[in-house]
Amino acid sequence: MRYLAKLTVPSLAAASVLFAACGSSSSTTSTTASTATSAAQSTSASAVSVKTGSTSLGKVLVDGQGMTLYALSGEHAGKFICTTSACTAIWHPLKVTAGETPSGEVAALATVKRPDGTTQVTYKGAPLYTFASDQAPGETKGQGLKDVGTWSVLTVGAPAASATQTSTQSESSSGGGGAYGY
Amino acid sequence: MRRRAATRRAGALLAILGVAALAGCGGAARSEAVSRGAIERYLGEVEPIRLGVNALLEGADPILRAHAARRIDDSVAAREIGALERRFAGYAVRIAAVEPANAQLRALNGPYAGTYVLEDAYLSALASGLAGGSLDGLPHTQDAQRAAIIRWRIALTVLARKAHARLPADLQQAGRGEIAPSPGGS
Numbered sequence: 001m002r003y004l005a006k007l008t009v010p011s012l013a014a015a016s017v018l019f020a021a022c023g024s025s026s027s028t029t030s031t032t033a034s035t036a037t038s039a040a041q042s043t044s045a046s047a048v049s050v051k052t053g054s055t056s057l058g059k060v061l062v063d064g065q066g067m068t069l070y071a072l073s074g075e076h077a078g079k080f081i082c083t084t085s086a087c088t089a090i091w092h093p094l095k096v097t098a099g100e101t102p103s104g105e106v107a108a109l110a111t112v113k114r115p116d117g118t119t120q121v122t123y124k125g126a127p128l129y130t131f132a133s134d135q136a137p138g139e140t141k142g143q144g145l146k147d148v149g150t151w152s153v154l155t156v157g158a159p160a161a162s163a164t165q166t167s168t169q170s171e172s173s174s175g176g177g178g179a180y181g182y
Numbered sequence: 183m184r185r186r187a188a189t190r191r192a193g194a195l196l197a198i199l200g201v202a203a204l205a206g207c208g209g210a211a212r213s214e215a216v217s218r219g220a221i222e223r224y225l226g227e228v229e230p231i232r233l234g235v236n237a238l239l240e241g242a243d244p245i246l247r248a249h250a251a252r253r254i255d256d257s258v259a260a261r262e263i264g265a266l267e268r269r270f271a272g273y274a275v276r277i278a279a280v281e282p283a284n285a286q287l288r289a290l291n292g293p294y295a296g297t298y299v300l301e302d303a304y305l306s307a308l309a310s311g312l313a314g315g316s317l318d319g320l321p322h323t324q325d326a327q328r329a330a331i332i333r334w335r336i337a338l339t340v341l342a343r344k345a346h347a348r349l350p351a352d353l354q355q356a357g358r359g360e361i362a363p364s365p366g367g368s
Contacts, residue, residue, distance in 0.1 A: 074364045076250075078317065081324060115322065149360060179243075180236040181331065181359030182297075 050104035060153040066137030071126035073150040091129040094121040218347040242363035260313035267305035274298035294334040297327040324361045332357035
């Protein structure tokens with residue numbers, strides 16, 4: 001985490017460039033224009049909604065503004081990895097106010113309490129984030145990025161395990177092979 | 183109860199490792215050059231442990247995935263994670279026992295070995311939590327572990343560069359992947 005902080009804290013813009021560069025190295029994360037197709041046309045008092053949107057990676061979860069949502073491998077069942085300000089400056093937790101429920105016709109939406117006490121929206125137990133380098137609906141520049149874990153878009157309809165594993169044949173920068181970093 | 187005992191045990195081991203690390207941080211540690219041979223001998227001891235641990239932790243994911251999918255119940259998952267924790271404890275002892283002759287390498291190894299203590303405590307708590315049906319009490323030590331592992335990798339890389347020693351390519355994975363198995367099995 002401290003490593004991440006050193007890389008990213010000085011400048012979010014620089015970090016975004018870095019991440020964008022990382023993203024471009026993966027073969028299939030280029031973006032296409034898309035329209036966030038609301039699955040939540042139904043009204044809701046909630047200020048936070050989760051919809052589906054079309055991207056080059058297929059139909060994925062997006063927030064109310066159509067921005068692609070991501071999940072981080074290893075974050076599940078109340079376990080958080082992206083907790084430092086350095087991380088959340090780039091990966092923005094999709095939050096609701098305490099007691100609020102996210103709206104949307106996407107099944108399996110819920111909330112979880114973050115270590116800092118705020119409440120974050122989850123999909124099948126995975127906390128949801130937007131990525132700072134995504135500038136427009138349909139962009140998926142965060143797909144496959146590895147820093148404190150692997151970030152993945154959430155393909156609609158996929159089971160929980162594979163929903164956070166939408167592969168792009170990217171990364172593998174270390175030659176380590178395995179998932180664990182000892 | 184088991185979790186508290188594991189935490190106490192982890193605390194005691196960390197204190198010992200901390201003292202060992204501080205002892206290795208004396209003036210001699212700064213002035214003594216590290217030879218290429220010393221680095222390679224150190225890596226020769228550490229790499230089988232490090233790679234073994236990564237492979238062992240990979241084995242936790244199928245257990246946790248099966249548990250999350252309710253293919254195995256709490257008691258089976260707890261038993262299997264408990265068995266994995268005991269094997270991990272063996273690695274924690276092995277890494278703590280590594281004692282390079284060079285003071286700089288000793289100073290490096292102490293904090294790195296400390297991350298194994300934290301991981302062992304996490305696995306122990308995970309096994310207890312699975313058995314008790316609640317994972318609310320899992321320790322949040324991953325940030326500290328990751329930072330320590332990265333400091334170790336970077337310091338080792340600096341020493342190796344000075345000594346013209348080659349490091350295994352896989353070493354660059356240290357601190358970058360997952361640190362602890364997630365209860366969700368992801």
